[in-house]
Amino acid sequence: MDNCIFCKIISGEIPSSKVYEDDKVLAFLDISQATKGHTLVIPKEHVRNILEMSAETAETVFSRVPKIARAVQKATGAIGMNILNNNEEVAGQTVFHAHIHLVPRYGADDGIHMGFDEHEPDFAALANLADSIAKEVTE
Numbered sequence: 001m002d003n004c005i006f007c008k009i010i011s012g013e014i015p016s017s018k019v020y021e022d023d024k025v026l027a028f029l030d031i032s033q034a035t036k037g038h039t040l041v042i043p044k045e046h047v048r049n050i051l052e053m054s055a056e057t058a059e060t061v062f063s064r065v066p067k068i069a070r071a072v073q074k075a076t077g078a079i080g081m082n083i084l085n086n087n088e089e090v091a092g093q094t095v096f097h098a099h100i101h102l103v104p105r106y107g108a109d110d111g112i113h114m115g116f117d118e119h120e121p122d123f124a125a126l127a128n129l130a131d132s133i134a135k136e137v138t139e
């Protein structure tokens with residue numbers, strides 16, 4: 001897609017440090033290296049994010065994630081890994097070509113701070129919400 005930085009990386013118009021490539025998927029080092037080995041896995045098909053992704057493309061991309069993640073772990077010596085994805089600006093998406101972040105973890109002081117606010121569970125509300133979501137599940 002014109003003006004998509006990751007499509008330009010796929011075509012070679014913009015250079016990248018590639019770690020894996022096949023006919024449908026590319027993985028390369030994130031330029032910002034949140035931790036050493038921070039890698040992005042992307043479909044070669046231009047799709048905005050997971051909210052717009054077909055099951056087929058998801059299968060293609062996610063099926064490659066474990067082997068790429070293991071390679072990153074072996075090469076870096078990481079002791080764990082966060083695998084993350086941001087969808088839309090409110091969630092932190094800045095590049096609008098779907099990508100999965102592999103963020104190797106090295107210890108509590110490796111610079112990554114993640115957490116969620118916890119709320120007291122309201123089980124009736126949870127049951128209602130689960131029902132309303134379940135009704136919306138389609139292909």
Ligand code: 5GP
Pocket residue numbers: 005014016017028029030031032033085086092093094095096
């Ligand atoms: P997002 O915030 O959309 O989840 O992640 C986009 C990621 O793409 C960021 O972590 C950013 O560092 C990375 N990025 C942006 N432009 C480039 C680029 O030209 N090359 C590479 N390798 N990574 C990029």
Ligand code: ZN
Pocket residue numbers: 001004005006007008045046047096097
């Ligand atoms: Zn693109």
